[in-house]
Amino acid sequence: xxxxxxxxxxxxxxxxxxxxxxxxxVAGFAVNVLLLTSPLYMLQxxxxxxxxxxxxxxxxxxxxxxFLFIGYGFLEVIRSRLMxxxxxxxxxxxxEVLFDSVFREALVFQKTGAQSVRDLETLxxxxxxxxxxxxxxxxxxxxxxxxxxxxxPILGGVAFAGAGVTLFLAILSERMxxxxxxxxSKLQIRASRFIDxxxxxxxxxxxxxMTPAIRARWLNDYSHSVRLGAETAExxxxxxxxxxxxxxxxxxxxxxxxxxxxxQGGVTPGVMVAASIIFGRAIGPLEHSxxxxxxxxxxxxAMQRLDSLLVKxxxxxxxxxxxxxxxxxxxxxxxxxxxxxxxxxxxxxxFQLHQGEVLVVVGSSASGKSSLAKxxxxxxxxxxxxxxxxxASLHQWDPIQLGNHIGFVPQDVELLExxxxxxxxxxxxxxxxxxxxxxxxASCHQMILGLPxxxxxxxxEGGGSLSAGQSQRVALARSFYGNPSLVxxxxxxANLDLEGKSALERAIVSxxxxxxxxxxxxxxxxxxxYADKALMLSGGMLSFFGKPVELLQKLKAGSAS
Numbered sequence: 001x002x003x004x005x006x007x008x009x010x011x012x013x014x015x016x017x018x019x020x021x022x023x024x025x026v027a028g029f030a031v032n033v034l035l036l037t038s039p040l041y042m043l044q045x046x047x048x049x050x051x052x053x054x055x056x057x058x059x060x061x062x063x064x065x066x067f068l069f070i071g072y073g074f075l076e077v078i079r080s081r082l083m084x085x086x087x088x089x090x091x092x093x094x095x096e097v098l099f100d101s102v103f104r105e106a107l108v109f110q111k112t113g114a115q116s117v118r119d120l121e122t123l124x125x126x127x128x129x130x131x132x133x134x135x136x137x138x139x140x141x142x143x144x145x146x147x148x149x150x151x152x153p154i155l156g157g158v159a160f161a162g163a164g165v166t167l168f169l170a171i172l173s174e175r176m177x178x179x180x181x182x183x184x185s186k187l188q189i190r191a192s193r194f195i196d197x198x199x200x201x202x203x204x205x206x207x208x209x210m211t212p213a214i215r216a217r218w219l220n221d222y223s224h225s226v227r228l229g230a231e232t233a234e235x236x237x238x239x240x241x242x243x244x245x246x247x248x249x250x251x252x253x254x255x256x257x258x259x260x261x262x263x264q265g266g267v268t269p270g271v272m273v274a275a276s277i278i279f280g281r282a283i284g285p286l287e288h289s290x291x292x293x294x295x296x297x298x299x300x301x302a303m304q305r306l307d308s309l310l311v312k313x314x315x316x317x318x319x320x321x322x323x324x325x326x327x328x329x330x331x332x333x334x335x336x337x338x339x340x341x342x343x344x345x346x347x348x349x350x351f352q353l354h355q356g357e358v359l360v361v362v363g364s365s366a367s368g369k370s371s372l373a374k375x376x377x378x379x380x381x382x383x384x385x386x387x388x389x390x391x392a393s394l395h396q397w398d399p400i401q402l403g404n405h406i407g408f409v410p411q412d413v414e415l416l417e418x419x420x421x422x423x424x425x426x427x428x429x430x431x432x433x434x435x436x437x438x439x440x441x442a443s444c445h446q447m448i449l450g451l452p453x454x455x456x457x458x459x460x461e462g463g464g465s466l467s468a469g470q471s472q473r474v475a476l477a478r479s480f481y482g483n484p485s486l487v488x489x490x491x492x493x494a495n496l497d498l499e500g501k502s503a504l505e506r507a508i509v510s511x512x513x514x515x516x517x518x519x520x521x522x523x524x525x526x527x528x529x530y531a532d533k534a535l536m537l538s539g540g541m542l543s544f545f546g547k548p549v550e551l552l553q554k555l556k557a558g559s560a561s
Contacts, residue, residue, distance in 0.1 A: 034072040039274035046270030087127035119302035126299035131292035137285040144282035162250035173239035187225035327485035327517035335384035356515040363537035407479030407487035417460025442477035443503030468495035
């Protein structure tokens with residue numbers, strides 16, 4: 001199994017899978033031995049039954065052959081089921097770590113999409129299918145060729161030459177189609193990612209008449225992938241058809257050679273027929289491999305992509321569980337570079353908040369406010385500097401443990417498909433009291449009760465939808481769920497009406513009274529009245545940190561000048 005990528009090999013080749021593979025190999029041995037039933041039956045028919053004209057011999061041989069054929073079918077079913085078991089176990093071993101890796105990839109590199117999940121489906125379907133079984137049968141080809149040599153060296157030589165030509169055709173097919181399969185896959189992934197990004201911005205695209213241009217851009221990649229995929233399929237079909245024709249020609253050649261040898265007295269008619277059938281069994285797996293080459297190559301590419309993802313994100317060191325944080329926040333010399341960029345958006349930012357303090361962060365657009373929010377909740381890793389919660393740097397915390405004590409409302413709020421109560425409870429076990437408590441803190445309990453089915457109102461696909469302001473208030477309740485120690489709100493009033501803004505202000509006061517540390521990213525100077533400290537960013541650098549009153553005076557003096 002050394003040919004498998006490193007991470008895939010470590011996770012796929014477990015002791016139980018090894019044992020199952022051994023059973024597959026044993027079943028494969030028995031299956032390939034039983035494949036000789038048909039040619040040996042023919043051999044006996046021609047050389048014994050027809051010459052002896054014995055009905056008893058015919059009956060006995062037929063019963064034995066029937067028994068062996070039934071055994072062959074049973075073992076084929078067993079082998080197929082074992083491969084399905086292997087594919088299922090591999091899926092079970094990869095799906096959780098793959099899910100986590102996809103999310104880390106999205107966090108670190110801002111890449112979204114379910115391509116890795118589709119790659120796992122491709123890998124599982126190929127393992128569970130018949131293409132891989134054909135590969136397992138390939139090593140038996142020399143055994144069958146050797147058996148034909150035993151029957152007669154000339155027949156063996158013809159079979160050997162024919163197998164060599166078929167092998168050359170299979171290698172040529174793989175070499176010629178592999179680049180096209182890879183290019184087709186890349187174009188399909190690119191087109192899929194582009195349409196995913198477009199669907200997330202469908203409102204803007206439709207309202208501004210961008211649909212024709214977007215469609216043309218998508219069709220450029222999609223149509224190219226379709227054309228390249230069709231060319232690949234045509235090429236594989238040509239090789240597959242050539243392989244089938246070659247097999248028939250070669251089997252007929254062996255029959256003709258066998259007939260010549262019969263006339264020369266070198267072999268019996270039974271040997272002639274048996275050699276032709278055995279040769280068909282020898283090159284059958286090669287022929288099937290050519291026909292299934294696209295699927296096998298796609299599975300290989302999928303496995304390489306999965307391995308690359310798991311190498312980057314599949315190994316996570318377990319951190320020791322720390323005591324529940326109180327909300328002490330400390331930022332030291334923070335430099336932050338967004339994923340995929342080389343230019344820092346934050347430079348040498350330092351400040352400290354004590355438990356229960358409220359910080360308002362202001363600044364012009366692109367000053368780094370939202371980037372700071374992402375750094376505080378651990379979405380982006382500092383290039384330099386450190387973010388501490390209760391004295392421990394973020395990388396010392398277990399992300400799941402820390403996340404249970406953090407509330408976050410991102411700038412672009414998007415609730416998940418599910419009920420309102422599931423979204424507020426963060427899709428954990430439903431605790432009705434905690435859900436209502438969080439909704440009350442966010443002052444949206446009455447609003448939710450006004451929805452059809454209240455907290456059981458379904459959101460997303462197949463359900464209803466909320467207005468932007470309602471979504472923001474539900475997201476605010478979600479951030480308060482579970483009594484967090486630190487809450488980071490990025491433009492929490494961006495979509496709120498007057499009632500929603502009043503509810504937000506009441507929520508800030510309530511959470512502050514509970515001793516929750518709150519960071520508010522905002523353009524609304526009005527929220528400073530609830531703040532203990534204020535921070536201003538300018539060009540990614542800290543231009544002020546202190547009392548809100550002093551910042552207001554500074555801003556007033558700046559506007560007056």
